[in-house]
Amino acid sequence: MHSDKKTVLLGVTGGIAAYKSCEIVRGLQKAGVRVKVVMTENATKFVTPLTFRALTHEEVAVGMFDDAPSDPIHHISLAEEADLFLIAPATVNVIAKIANGICDDLLTTTACACTAPLVVCPAANVHMYESPANQRNMGLLALHGAKIIEADAGYLACGDIGKGRLADVDEIVRQTLLELGLTGDMRSTSVLITAGPTIEPIDPVRYITNFSSGKTGYALAKAAHERGADVTIVSGPVAVEAPEGVHVIPVRTAREMRDAVAEAFPACDIGIFAAAVADLRPKGEADHKLKKGIDDAALQTIELAQNPDILAEMGAHKQEGQVVVGFAAETNDVIANARKKLLAKHADMIIANHVGRGLAFGTEGNEIWMVTPDGEEHVPYMLKPELAHVILDKTIELMG
Numbered sequence: 001m002h003s004d005k006k007t008v009l010l011g012v013t014g015g016i017a018a019y020k021s022c023e024i025v026r027g028l029q030k031a032g033v034r035v036k037v038v039m040t041e042n043a044t045k046f047v048t049p050l051t052f053r054a055l056t057h058e059e060v061a062v063g064m065f066d067d068a069p070s071d072p073i074h075h076i077s078l079a080e081e082a083d084l085f086l087i088a089p090a091t092v093n094v095i096a097k098i099a100n101g102i103c104d105d106l107l108t109t110t111a112c113a114c115t116a117p118l119v120v121c122p123a124a125n126v127h128m129y130e131s132p133a134n135q136r137n138m139g140l141l142a143l144h145g146a147k148i149i150e151a152d153a154g155y156l157a158c159g160d161i162g163k164g165r166l167a168d169v170d171e172i173v174r175q176t177l178l179e180l181g182l183t184g185d186m187r188s189t190s191v192l193i194t195a196g197p198t199i200e201p202i203d204p205v206r207y208i209t210n211f212s213s214g215k216t217g218y219a220l221a222k223a224a225h226e227r228g229a230d231v232t233i234v235s236g237p238v239a240v241e242a243p244e245g246v247h248v249i250p251v252r253t254a255r256e257m258r259d260a261v262a263e264a265f266p267a268c269d270i271g272i273f274a275a276a277v278a279d280l281r282p283k284g285e286a287d288h289k290l291k292k293g294i295d296d297a298a299l300q301t302i303e304l305a306q307n308p309d310i311l312a313e314m315g316a317h318k319q320e321g322q323v324v325v326g327f328a329a330e331t332n333d334v335i336a337n338a339r340k341k342l343l344a345k346h347a348d349m350i351i352a353n354h355v356g357r358g359l360a361f362g363t364e365g366n367e368i369w370m371v372t373p374d375g376e377e378h379v380p381y382m383l384k385p386e387l388a389h390v391i392l393d394k395t396i397e398l399m400g
């Protein structure tokens with residue numbers, strides 16, 4: 001009957017924001033999703049079950065022991081029908097119950113029985129929202145695998161100003177569709193991103209490296225994942241936390257990075273080479289710590305060997321339809337040098353950055369030029385997470 005549609009079970013709990021749940025129903029339905037509603041008794045004081053019945057054309061579940069439901073073990077059948085359980089708004093009380101396995105009404109019992117992904121959208125007075133108990137319970141839910149769409153800050157129904165307002169309805173719908181795999185302009189696109197520096201060992205305790213923090217590569221990975229892409233990062237050693245839902249392959253050296261990229265890239269649609277790969281490495285890694293007074297010659301003259309150029313290799317072997325984006329960290333003649341790299345490395349675009357002015361390496365934001373065979377576009381300074389979306393917009397354009 002409903003086989004080709006995804007089903008979202010929408011849990012509505014007793015808060016003033018419950019009226020916004022009607023808009024959530026509409027937003028999900030517009031995207032082709034079937035919505036069933038389960039309410040707490042308290043929620044029915046704010047919006048009637050009839051409203052949701054009219055909107056969804058489905059039975060609305062409220063009481064644990066109601067006569068009406070077609071299935072006598074209603075919490076199990078509801079749980080099994082759901083491809084996703086969205087609770088919006090979720091009160092502090094219901095969050096506490098679900099986080100701690102308390103099942104004392106139909107909604108909380110269904111939540112406990114449901115194995116589908118859980119998305120929770122809290123709404124409360126600012127002091128209740130920020131109370132240690134609620135923060136702990138939201139943390140517990142996240143730990144159990146739930147996605148929490150945090151409340152917004154603003155003017156609250158009780159007159160207070162602060163965090164506690166139900167997140168924007170469009171954002172709730174967007175994130176729910178994303179969780180269901182139904183949205184995102186990069187859906188069904190696989191992206192490989194290199195990030196961070198490589199380190200090239202001299203001996204067991206010393207190495208050559210650079211100042212890349214990985215912030216740019218990881219911001220790109222997060223942005224691509226948010227847009228529905230399947231993302232793999234091949235990452236040198238960094239202190240940045242990996243974005244949720246992204247596959248990370250940790251490497252140390254340029255040669256390890258090349259091997260990991262060579263294996264993963266053929267199956268990808270897009271390769272973005274944001275890593276600062278060391279061009280050179282010590283010719284041979286000493287098997288012991290080089291000692292002053294004993295190994296002076298080896299310490300004073302480190303012989304270097306050329307590393308593989310990963311971007312050039314992938315660019316030269318890219319398949320039809322694959323898009324290759326490289327970076328160029330330049331101290332002078334930024335655009336001219338980036339254009340040379342575009343040609344030499346068979347890239348479709350080079351993101352040029354002007355280093356050495358307190359920008360690029362390790363910073364929170366950057367200013368770039370997007371250099372393609374057709375010209376170059378300047379992107380003024382912005383934070384790296386925003387910049388990532390600008391770079392992805394252009395990359396998608398290049399995919400045609």
Ligand code: PMT
Nearest residue numbers: 213214215216273276277309310311326327328329361362
């Ligand atoms: O990590 P952050 O702190 O956020 O800093 C971001 C960044 C400045 C490191 C990043 O934006 C950047 O510019 N990365 C590329 C730095 C660099 O190595 O530039 P390059 O001009 O030397 O290399 C050109 C391109 O070839 C790059 O895409 C690089 O990944 C690639 N390359 C270079 C050498 C090599 N052996 N293999 C490569 O694949």
